[in-house]
Amino acid sequence: MTPVTTFAGQRVALFGLGGSGLATARALIAGGAEVVAWDDGAEGVAKAQGEGIPTADLREQDWSGFAALVLAPGVPLTHPEPHWSVRQAQGAGVEIVGDIELFCRERRAVAPGAPFVAITGTNGKSTTTALIAYVLRQAGRDVQMGGNIGTAILSLEPPDAARVHVIEMSSFQIDLTPSLDPSVGVLMNVTPDHLDRHGTMEQYAGIKERLIRGADLAVVGIDDAPSRAIADRRAERLVRVHVGAGPTQGEGLRAEAGIIRDAAGADLADVNGIGSLRGAHNWQNAAVAVAVAQALGLSADEIRAGLASFPGLPHRMEEVGRRDRVLFVNDSKATNADSTEKALTAFRDIHWILGGKAKDGGIFPLVPYFERVAHAYLIGAASDAFAATLEGAVPYTRCGTLDVAVEKAAQNAAASGAPEPVVLLSPACASYDQFRNFEVRGDRFRGSCRRSRKNGFSAPAPAPPAAWCRPPD
Structure with missing residues (x-):
């Protein structure tokens, strides 16, 4: 922890009690500040109270006594309109800062x-x-x-x-x-x-x-x-x-x-x-x-x-393993066409798994890269719209679920004559139709690949990136 001593002895309002908000409250208290924390959600307030962090509805406080409002970055500062806590701070002439400040x-x-x-x-x-x-x-x-x-x-x-x-x-x-x-x-x-x-x-x-x-x-x-x-x-x-x-x-x-x-x-x-x-x-x-x-x-x-x-980050063109000459790549973080474009330009002979909750524009911007795709495997809610864009340009299979898509893509890639075919999950879509977030989707892809060990799948040797991302103990 980095104790924040620069507000020692001062009263500080804090709004937003997610992960960074709770960490900020702890750091301010450790540095000697008097913190009054709040959140629009009951869960965040309950977590703070469970840690002994002082909480109170900031709408009921005397703002003239606050030295600053520390605002969580996810809370609107200016657009589409300032959050009510921002308006109260501004009305009292209280500075508004974040944890990095x-x-x-x-x-x-x-x-x-x-x-x-x-x-x-x-x-x-x-x-x-x-x-x-x-x-x-x-x-x-x-x-x-x-x-x-x-x-x-x-x-x-x-x-x-x-x-x-x-x-x-x-x-x-x-x-x-x-x-x-x-x-x-x-x-x-x-x-x-x-x-x-x-x-x-x-x-x-x-x-x-x-x-x-x-x-x-x-x-x-x-x-x-x-x-x-x-x-x-x-x-x-x-x-x-x-x-x-x-x-x-x-x-x-x-x-x-x-x-x-x-x-x-x-x-x-x-x-x-x-x-x-x-x-x-x-x-x-x-x-x-x-x-x-x-x-x-x-x-x-x-x-x-x-x-x-460098082992890379999870879900960002992550090489999760090989089956003979077939490379399996997890690019679940690619939730729009612009992100998927990066993956399509990096490989050839691609067996492309895509779909989910589509973004504006769909995959039409990716048409110039279709010549790199050997076959497409459609999953999720965007299947019909994406099939219409692929029609006549890229052979495709409607798979419905990710597990089915991985198995079909692996089979077709192995049967191809390409020197290094790639099974690529790069959905160009949000995950919310079938998965809670892109991390869960990527983990599911990784798990589907690794269940194929009996068919010769081998995972890379480096430890998962999370092990080196964490600060040393």
Whole structure:
């Protein structure tokens, strides 16, 4: 835990008692603050009360006595309209912050300049956060990883000059961190997302830009127009990361065909053959990790070794095993066409399992990649709509359930003449028609594959990623 001492002796309102909210309450109390916590849901309030965290309906409190409102990132700050707790704080002139703001203040108070890497972006931020943390940890660094990737930042060990915090940040979290000042700020990319919470694309991009504005060093992917504009506004201490052919600009890195090169054209790393880093989107992730690792003093050999052994994250193009020459890949996190596009560009001879609760646009944007698909296996509520898009372009089988789809795909892939056919779960859909979330769907796929051991299925040797994602004991 990171005790928050910067509010010692002060009264603090806290709204939102999910995982990060409870962690924040504990950290504030440990640091000497007087906390009054609340939530719109009875379950969160009950959990807090069970831990002895003081609770009271904030609508009935005297807000003039509060030093701050600590708001959970899932609670609307501005759009579609401010939450009632936000309006009450604003009416009383009480500042509104989030848990990462508390961490930033604590860092400045107890360990100024302690290494702090903050990562954001519309896509790729979780894999990049995990990859940076993994490479640093493999090199022997004391690493604490958390934020939007799953572990609340105040649950981690406190900032220290010999400890690196690697923190994924959503736009919601950035919006609640006005004094964000990481050692290294990373912006992967900016494409339209969460506009229901930010109003406009300009507002969304502006929030993302704030992460690098206060950073000592900024690392920015420049393959989309908003990110290029953000990089152009950064005058100094900037590393631009570009994927594809062409020269880099200034101090930058380029990732082309899996080779990461510096501005002078010197090879820094080769991610070809690393299963967890397949595809152009992962070349960007790897190039960003190289830039950050260099900035934190790792040697070229340490960086290459970390990249080579990276096991990847669950449900994100996760190689769950093989049956003879057939590769099985769990990409359950691909809940829309844009995400599935990354997987379809990374493989050929694909036996594609897709379907679920469809998003707007369906799979029509994926038509240019249909030539990579040997056969499609349809599951869930989107089957009829997806069959209409596939008709005449890709042979398909209606399977209904995931277990049936895995068995049929495995049989057909094994019978094909392709050198490395791929059974790919990349649904391009939400999971809610058949599964509670994409994690449950991916676990079901993994289990269906592993039940085929009698038919020669072999799982990869590395431990599950969760084992290395957790902070060390």
